[in-house]
Amino acid sequence: DIESLRDYCLAKKEVEEGMPFGDSTLVFKVKGKIFLLASLEKPVLQFNVKCDPEKAIEWREQYAAVQPGYHMNKKLWNTIIVDGGIPVKMVKGMIDDSYQLVVKSLPKKLQQGLL
Numbered sequence: 001d002i003e004s005l006r007d008y009c010l011a012k013k014e015v016e017e018g019m020p021f022g023d024s025t026l027v028f029k030v031k032g033k034i035f036l037l038a039s040l041e042k043p044v045l046q047f048n049v050k051c052d053p054e055k056a057i058e059w060r061e062q063y064a065a066v067q068p069g070y071h072m073n074k075k076l077w078n079t080i081i082v083d084g085g086i087p088v089k090m091v092k093g094m095i096d097d098s099y100q101l102v103v104k105s106l107p108k109k110l111q112q113g114l115l
Contacts, residue, residue, distance in 0.1 A: 002026070002038060002045055005082075008092060009036055012099055013114050031110045035102040036095060037072075045082040048072050049098035059094070 009015055009028040016029050021037075028036040038047040048069045051059070056078050059066040065085040069077025080086065080094060103114045 002040065005036075005038060005045065005047065005095075008095060009099075015099075030099060030102055030114065031106055033102045033106065035098045039070075046070075046079055047082075048077050048079050049094050050076055050101045051078050051094070051097065052101065055097065063090075 006017065006026070010017065012030065014030050016032075018027050018029070019025065020027055024039065024041045026038045026040055027034055028038075034050075036047055036049055038045070048071075053075050056068075056075065059078060060068065063086050065081040065083050067079045067081065068074035070079045072079075078094070080091060082091060100115065103111055106114075
């Protein structure tokens with residue numbers, strides 16, 4: 001559910017949440033950079049995460065609940081539909097990967113203490 005997702009994201013270092021795109025999308029950022037966007041309007045929880053391009057394709061092939069990122073760069077983002085088709089541990093791993101990819105893209109000075 002959205003509360004579990006929110007708690008998991010906010011437990012990461014330097015994470016902020018906001019709604020810069022309106023009331024229907026909850027956004028999580030690390031040091032000002034987005035690593036997860038969650039839709040609040042869908043009947044089933046859905047969120048977008050940043051991915052390594054090869055993993056993005058691999059996950060789409062492995063799970064029907066992983067789609068190319070909705071309204072995002074399809075090469076770098078996936079939409080995850082939390083319908084029970086993906087193990088919770090895997091979903092958390094996808095969130096962790098997104099967070100780490102964004103942290104690694106930050107200037108070295110901002111990365112300190114985050115990895």
